[in-house]
Amino acid sequence: MASRLRLFVKKRGSRRTGARWPGLLGEALLFIALIAIGAYGLHWLIGGVLLAEGSRHGWWLWLAIVIPLALVGYGATELVMLLWRNLASTERRAAAVQKAIDWEIPVGPGKADPLALPSVPPVSAVTDSPGTRLAYRLPIDAASGWMSFTMAAVCLVWNTLVVIFVYRVVQQHIDVRPNRWLLTWLMVPFVMAGALTLVALVRQVLQEIVIGTTRVEVSHHPFYPGGTFQGFVSQTGRLHVRWFQVQLACEEQAVYQQGTDTRRATSRVYSATALSQRRFDITPQQAFEATFDLTVPETAMHSFVSGHNAVVWTLVVRGRMARWGEFERHFPIYVYPVRTIEPTVMLPLVASARS
């Protein structure tokens, strides 16, 4: 029995309760309509207004052509994409994408990564930065910087709004308006929330300043399964440290759609402590410095990255400071599936590899 035409269907993740073809037809009609509207608009604008009225309106009116052109361009592109998606199989489209990637032209001589492996992140982000003690200085994961930036943005926006409202309430008091006390009491939770964001921001900034810089260097990069490598950590600041650790960790990351939300799940599948020290002081004159050995397990999965999934290896520097609580900083490293020839570096390598 043929299913009746349903006007409303429910979207369940990437699946729908309705048939596929009405949706495709609807999309195609929408894009054709956009092209038709854009083409008519272009005809009307050029033939009916711009050319008919000469230069009476000035040159800037020609910029209005962008609007119908955008409609035509968007409609045509989406229509071609729709046809391509439905005429070619998933594998054929993926093969075409792969071929396009393979044809990618390196910009300038020597720009192609000699260590590039499929679905393994490029190592150049690390090998571009030489260390002072060991071969490479690891870049810090940008997440902590984004945390401070986000907190600063939230604090600024919230407190600007609060200041505007407080100013209005003060004006109400000066003008002895009715309901001024009601508005004043209504403002109290907003002012308190603003103060809390300010305190959190100040604490975050002070923590960044007091805890100081963490520098991590490694003797070899990329890492490979079964290899043992040397590491170096330096921590500056003015602190009494209760405990301090460097860990080698592997984490799986998955991004998925749940309803209209995009969610990211993480799962730590490997963790080994490479360095652990307790109760010591760091002064501005004497930074904490230590070397340690790192061994990547023989059967470890290599670093992997694709559109929605990743296997990420990280050196995690974490500790607990008196008065300032715990802190954690992440330094991404890359584990390749096979031992590779390293790019030329300025310092001699001190890696000791088992194999």
Place this chain on the structure above:
Amino acid sequence: MGPSHIQLTLDLSTAHYQPGDRLTGRFMVDGTQPWQARAAELSVLWYTAGKGDEDMSVHHFERIVDEPARPLDLRMPHRFATVLPTSPLSYDGEIVKVCWCVRLRIFLPQGQESVAETAFRLGSVPPATGEEQGTSSEIVD
């Protein structure tokens, strides 16, 4: 006509390969009458499974089209071969899995399709032991 009529086999019975190995196999369909197939696509590919949305990438792709000069008779065995890449290796993690397979898609008249798949392992990475229990989740958008 369904996937059960399609024979897609690898020459290596263990279906366990190492990077750089040559993967070979063949495909054909059972039956006495030739299938009215418009085209057949053979792909050697990997895809992700687990909690995240699926990603996939095709390593090797062949498309055979039914032409008047060269009719497509799928009852005859068709061989395929490719050298496997260094990465990504097969992986059975907690929330991320990387699976390799050979997939055959046969295009029939009136837009119908029939798909058969044979999985294989690339590399020797054992399943994740999950030393650290627990998965955290956050909304990013």
